[in-house]
Amino acid sequence: MGPGMKNTFDGIEPLVHKSQISVPYHWWAGETASRFFVELRDTKKIMGTRCDGCGKTFVPPRKTCPVCFTENTKWVECGPAGTVTSFTVVRKQQEALHHKVPVIFALVLLDGADTALLHRLDEVSPEDVKIGMKVEASFNETKDANMTAIAYFKPAS
Numbered sequence: 001m002g003p004g005m006k007n008t009f010d011g012i013e014p015l016v017h018k019s020q021i022s023v024p025y026h027w028w029a030g031e032t033a034s035r036f037f038v039e040l041r042d043t044k045k046i047m048g049t050r051c052d053g054c055g056k057t058f059v060p061p062r063k064t065c066p067v068c069f070t071e072n073t074k075w076v077e078c079g080p081a082g083t084v085t086s087f088t089v090v091r092k093q094q095e096a097l098h099h100k101v102p103v104i105f106a107l108v109l110l111d112g113a114d115t116a117l118l119h120r121l122d123e124v125s126p127e128d129v130k131i132g133m134k135v136e137a138s139f140n141e142t143k144d145a146n147m148t149a150i151a152y153f154k155p156a157s
């Protein structure tokens with residue numbers, strides 16, 4: 001601010017105005033993710049890709065093995081049950097959360113997979129979640145081919 005100019009905000013609290021912008025966009029999910037999401041929506045099967053080189057199965061599926069760089073062409077059904085390998089509990093309500101706290105996020109190693117899937121746990125209290133516990137997917141009826149086809153994971157029956 002130059003000499004002679006007056007700061008018109010002297011003594012006044014800066015106003016913070018809460019707003020939001022909408023940025024609609026589209027992107028091609030790609031061949032591998034497209035098949036994964038369409039299978040989830042239409043058949044409620046959680047599909048992974050298996051590497052012919054090292055034998056690892058990836059969920060979410062990977063087109064190219066990140067371990068040995070072989071192209072993964074084999075699709076295998078995994079889950080819908082799996083094991084919690086890690087979890088965290090969100091207790092502060094934030095707008096980005098679409099659920100009421102506490103919200104439990106977990107890495108779930110699906111039966112038949114070598115990599116864990118990040119998702120939400122429900123029908124269990126945070127105090128009862130344990131690493132190693134068996135959980136299973138609970139599916140949504142949805143027209144959208146995306147991760148919301150799985151509503152959450154719950155303790156396995």
Ligand SMILES: [Zn+2]
Binds near residue numbers: 053
């Ligand atoms: Zn491999």
